[in-house]
Amino acid sequence: MSGGADGPDALDPLIRTVLDALARGAARRGGPLPEGTPRELAAEVVRAFTAADGDEALGLLTEVLAHGSADPADPLCAAHLHCPPLAVAVAADLAVSALNPSQDSWDQAPAATTLETLLLQELAALVGYDPVAAAGVLTSGGTESNLMGLMLARDRVLGRAAGRQVELAGVPATGARPRIFASSAAHFSVARSAALLGLGEDAVVSVPVDHELRMLPDSLAAALRESADRGELPLAIVATAGTTDTGAVDPLGRCAELAAEYGAWLHVDAAYGGGALLSDRLAPLLDGIERADSVSLDWHKLGWQPVAAGVFLARRAETYASLARRAVYLNPQDDEEAGYPSLLGLSLRTTRRADAFKIAVTLRTLGRAGLGALVDTCHELARQGALAVRAEPRLELHAEPVLTAFLFRYVPEGADPAYTDEVNAALRRRLLREGRAVVGRTELPGEGPGRVRLKLTLLNPRTSAQDVARLVRTVVAAGLAEEEGR
Known part of the structure; x- marks a missing residue:
């Protein structure tokens, strides 16, 4: 053993x-x-x-x-929000695997229960919450955290409007239809969560975005107004702080104002962009996040942790009421009254690893300043990568990097949009097949051809600007090879 x-x-x-x-x-x-x-x-x-x-x-x-793995520690592996974990975090995770504490009851995880509580207080303060008033839990990632945020929104906002405990009686079949407002660049888990919560994916109103894929605040205001005029219930606004494709940050302050005006819950999906809070340079991008009712953070992105290291935070602990659960074999009331705390009622899961431990070790080892320096390094790499793309005549940059990712495409000479899409998709597969590079692929919002883009997501602070320039040249070479082979 x-x-x-x-x-x-x-x-x-x-x-x-x-x-x-x-x-x-x-x-x-x-x-x-x-x-x-x-x-x-x-x-x-x-x-x-x-x-x-x-x-x-x-x-x-x-x-x-x-x-047979794609190694995120290799400079030419730069497709996804898939970070190379810090060695100290992996070593800490080994300790958790060896001891195997489970966070569903104190008697399975005495020290880990306290460590998770302390870590969440520190992260709540980082977001701008009052750490005493806030509550939270470690999650499997942004998908679970987004589900939790929208579940609390459903229970609080819809429950208040319907005059019933939705978590007990279910979603009302009559009354104002609940609506969730998210940008067209929001994570797909928002729609999935609406389906799981009995609201239906059609409850999600897609709000237009600008060129950088940020939610347009005037469009959000118009969508809320039109929804209210139809007699619908604005249940929640999901603002994204760090879209997966461009790292764009929605206007958080304006989203908070509109949520307050319409009585909607504000959830900020900062699974990617939350890492900016570690950087003095980038933290202002997230001004207004402290006004959110709930927040998603992922430390297995811009936090360099092994998967999973998701965090869900709620600004007010009382809004967690609908998740509270009592299982007599895990958290009997007399145990809690006697001073044995329980985290069971904070999570959607029962058995749960002590994922807080590796984050706590990392924070104590590097501190916010040390982690912030890694964030800044990756941000600068993205800026250098954008410059390298601009220097290549056959490449077209979509927009300047906000965080550590950016979109671009290879442009065949005199090609139509459909052919351009085909070449970009094929050159990426060529690089994968040859084992030369891992480059992301996505599509811009909208309809019709010409929307395929390649993506670099730079999460390795050991990568150099020369490495990124080499990766860009590798993409160009693959594009030329695809053109020649057609």
Whole structure:
């Protein structure tokens, strides 16, 4: 077993096996991801899985995992909000895996219960909340956090309008139809959450965005006014602080004003952009976040933590009431009255890892200033990357970086929009197939051809400006090769 007094001795040789296999796999890979098609790589995994047996299984399967992974620590792996975790965070996570505390009751996680509470108070203060009045929990990521924010919005706002406890009686079949307002660039989990909450995806009103994919405040105001005029219930506004494609930040202050005017809940999805709060330079981008009723943060993005490290925060602890749960075998009332705290009623999950521990260790090791320096480094890399794109005649930059990501495309000479889309999609797959680079692909809001864009998301502070310039040149070379092959 990994725990107990003998646990470290049992783990020691196995950890060495894993470390050796990680090194072998990375050496075989030799780049940001392995060369080959999905079918070829799957066949290799099948062979390793079939051959793995007994004491050799750990090393063999770890090696094939390392060889067959997209490595976010490689400078040419820059597609997604998929960060290279800090070594200290991974080491801290090993301690959690070995001890295996579960956060659903105090007697399974005495120290971890207190550590999560302390960490959430610190993060609440970082957002601008009163840490004593706020409440929160660690989540699996922004999708779960967004669901929680909209669940509380449903229970509070719709419950108040309907005069019933929605979490008990369900969504009313009659009365004003609830509406959720989010930008057309908001995360897809907003619509999914509306479906899960019984409101329906059609309850989400898509608000237009500007060129940088920021929600247009006048359009939001008009959408709210028109909805109210139709007799609908403005349930929530979801403002995005860091869209996945451009890192755009919606006008948080104006969103807060409109939410107050219409009695709507304001949830800020800062899963990506919340990392800006660590940086003195970028924190002003999130002015107004402290007025939100709830906030999503993801430390496995601009926080360099192993997945999962999501955080959900509510400005007022009393708004958490509808999530409160009592399970006599986990948090009996007399235990709580006797001073044994419970986090069960703060989460949608029961069994839950002590993911707060790695974040707490990282914060205490590097501090806000140390993490903020990493954020600033990645922001500067994105700026340098945008300059490199502008310097290439065959590339077109969509907009200047706000955080650490930006969109661009390869433009074939004299090509029509549909052909341009085809070449950009194909050059990205060429880079994946050849194992040369991991570049993102997305589409701008709207209809018709000409909307496909490539994306660089720079989350590795060890990457250099020269590395990014090399990645940009690699994209150009792949585009030229695609044109020649057509």
